[in-house]
Amino acid sequence: MKKVLIPTKLDVIAAETLKADGQYAVVQDPAAPLAEQATRHPDAYALIVRSEAVTPAIIDALPGLKVIVRAGAGYNTIDIAHARKRGIDVMNTPGANSNAVAELVVALMLADARHLIAADPSTRAGEWEKTKFMGRELVRKTVGIVGLGNIGRLVARRLSGFEVTLLGYDPLVGSDRAGAFGVEWSDLETLFARCDYVSLHLPENEHTRGLVGPRLLGLMKRGATLVNCARAGVVDEAALRAVKREKGLRFLNDVYPKDEPGPKSVADIADIVLPHLGASTAEANSNAARQAAEQLIGLDRKGVTSFIVNRDIPEGLDRTYCELANMLARMCRSMLGRDMPLKLIETSFYGPLEPYSDWLLVPLVAGIWEDFQPSMDHRAARKFLEDRGIDYANRKIDPAKGYGNSITVDLTSETESDVLRHMSVRGTVTEGNLMVSRINEFDKLYFEPAGDTLMFIYDDRPGVIGAIGARLASAGINIEDMRNPHHGRTNRSLVIMKINRTPPPEVVQDISRTIDAISTFSFKL
Numbered sequence: 001m002k003k004v005l006i007p008t009k010l011d012v013i014a015a016e017t018l019k020a021d022g023q024y025a026v027v028q029d030p031a032a033p034l035a036e037q038a039t040r041h042p043d044a045y046a047l048i049v050r051s052e053a054v055t056p057a058i059i060d061a062l063p064g065l066k067v068i069v070r071a072g073a074g075y076n077t078i079d080i081a082h083a084r085k086r087g088i089d090v091m092n093t094p095g096a097n098s099n100a101v102a103e104l105v106v107a108l109m110l111a112d113a114r115h116l117i118a119a120d121p122s123t124r125a126g127e128w129e130k131t132k133f134m135g136r137e138l139v140r141k142t143v144g145i146v147g148l149g150n151i152g153r154l155v156a157r158r159l160s161g162f163e164v165t166l167l168g169y170d171p172l173v174g175s176d177r178a179g180a181f182g183v184e185w186s187d188l189e190t191l192f193a194r195c196d197y198v199s200l201h202l203p204e205n206e207h208t209r210g211l212v213g214p215r216l217l218g219l220m221k222r223g224a225t226l227v228n229c230a231r232a233g234v235v236d237e238a239a240l241r242a243v244k245r246e247k248g249l250r251f252l253n254d255v256y257p258k259d260e261p262g263p264k265s266v267a268d269i270a271d272i273v274l275p276h277l278g279a280s281t282a283e284a285n286s287n288a289a290r291q292a293a294e295q296l297i298g299l300d301r302k303g304v305t306s307f308i309v310n311r312d313i314p315e316g317l318d319r320t321y322c323e324l325a326n327m328l329a330r331m332c333r334s335m336l337g338r339d340m341p342l343k344l345i346e347t348s349f350y351g352p353l354e355p356y357s358d359w360l361l362v363p364l365v366a367g368i369w370e371d372f373q374p375s376m377d378h379r380a381a382r383k384f385l386e387d388r389g390i391d392y393a394n395r396k397i398d399p400a401k402g403y404g405n406s407i408t409v410d411l412t413s414e415t416e417s418d419v420l421r422h423m424s425v426r427g428t429v430t431e432g433n434l435m436v437s438r439i440n441e442f443d444k445l446y447f448e449p450a451g452d453t454l455m456f457i458y459d460d461r462p463g464v465i466g467a468i469g470a471r472l473a474s475a476g477i478n479i480e481d482m483r484n485p486h487h488g489r490t491n492r493s494l495v496i497m498k499i500n501r502t503p504p505p506e507v508v509q510d511i512s513r514t515i516d517a518i519s520t521f522s523f524k525l
Contacts, residue, residue, distance in 0.1 A: 010288075039061060042064065045067070053077045068091070070292075142197075223250070325360045325363045333368045346412075362374055364409065368411075404428060449525045456520055477500060508522045
């Protein structure tokens with residue numbers, strides 16, 4: 001019998017499911033500290049936790065440990081790197097709390113629209129303030145959902161009965177896929193300008209941090225409501241503070257930089273503040289518990305690795321090529337436009353890389369979407385793309401092309417006018433360095449992508465490089481490396497350059513106008 005330690009107040013369905021399988025002995029103790037339980041049960045084979053900190057000391061105190069399951073999505077409380085060093089698989093249970101969060105969004109909207117929180121204590125005190133608490137209905141309102149992942153789609157489904165107009169934004173979901181969810185795809189600016197309610201369901205990363213700032217908040221309708229049950233950092237608090245009173249906005253909030261007692265920085269601007277109740281339902285707890293148990297059984301009986309979040313690479317695959325796949329995907333995505341919904345991903349893995357195509361898909365998807373964990377497996381990557389309506393094709397390679405250990409990534413997106421836009425990048429590794437060897441039709445680049453990068457495609461003619469250099473110099477920006485290939489058939493040239501700092505947008509726009517660029521890209525790798 002394999003001993004499973006559950007040192008947390010988790011729904012009993014986890015223990016019951018494991019016991020019913022017949023190969024597990026379960027010890028569940030929500031009271032004693034985890035460190036104490038680790039000392040008492042050094043023979044534990046698996047550990048199922050909620051928010052408990054699983055430190056290197058805890059891991060080392062369990063010499064027989066082979067699996068850690070986080071009954072929930074986030075696993076930042078688990079030292080996954082130390083677990084991997086010890087040969088321990090770490091899994092999470094994504095999606096278990098999606099419905100709970102979606103229902104909380106609707107509850108917040110209704111509670112605020114009908115003044116329920118303020119009306120209850122008033123009535124208990126003997127008041128009868130019907131006029132003061134005159135509310136509004138959701139029917140025929142326009143609701144914007146920013147992020148159409150599991151939770152965003154459920155919010156759309158839950159709101160459909162209110163006869164609302166639903167707008168949705170997600171850089172990985174096209175209009176056809178959004179329509180299947182009953183949502184009209186929209187760009188961010190239009191969504192914020194048209195909607196009576198905007199509900200956020202985005203991860204927090206370098207592209208989304210502070211996204212809801214002065215520009216988007218300034219577009220919101222007077223009296224509109226912003227709901228944040230996603231991540232605190234997505235909203236620029238200072239900007240909201242400045243715009244809220246002027247426009248009479250409402251702000252309903254359930255997320256904070258840290259889940260802990262104490263004063264909250266948004267207390268003065270949030271009309272409703274909750275202690276991160278999104279996943280706090282008996283059903284979500286039960287779902288996470290059941291999923292944790294079923295995933296452990298699936299791993300042991302069928303070798304299902306889809307939910308492992310600290311996966312290692314297979315023997316024979318150089319980790320540098322995982323970095324290459326990730327970099328090429330990030331670069332291609334940046335050139336295509338991060339706001340453009342993807343329709344198709346195509347890949348080619350040449351030479352000895354071909355047998356590892358499944359493994360290399362994972363860092364590639366993580367490069368396109370930062371919050372897809374690069375430690376997941378290829379089945380999870382394919383499911384991630386399938387859920388967003390993105391087709392994937394790994395092309396059969398032609399060894400005669402002699403590309404060696406190279407990777408090609410092609411991305412196709414749908415523009416607002418339903419025109420398909422395509423970008424293609426190929427790269428390799430030279431003496432341990434990542435190299436971009438081709439961008440679209442421009443071949444033999446051998447450009448090392450690192451730091452701030454500027455790229456222009458233009459009709460070839462004398463003086464263009466000089467004009468670019470002069471404008472950068474006037475802005476105090478130095479060119480550190482540059483490639484300038486020409487394509488004879490189209491008479492177009494590409495200049496790609498590494499520069500010493502991020503260029504101001506107005507400088508990039510000025511250069512683009514000066515050289516009459518066909519395409520302009522500025523990104524940081």
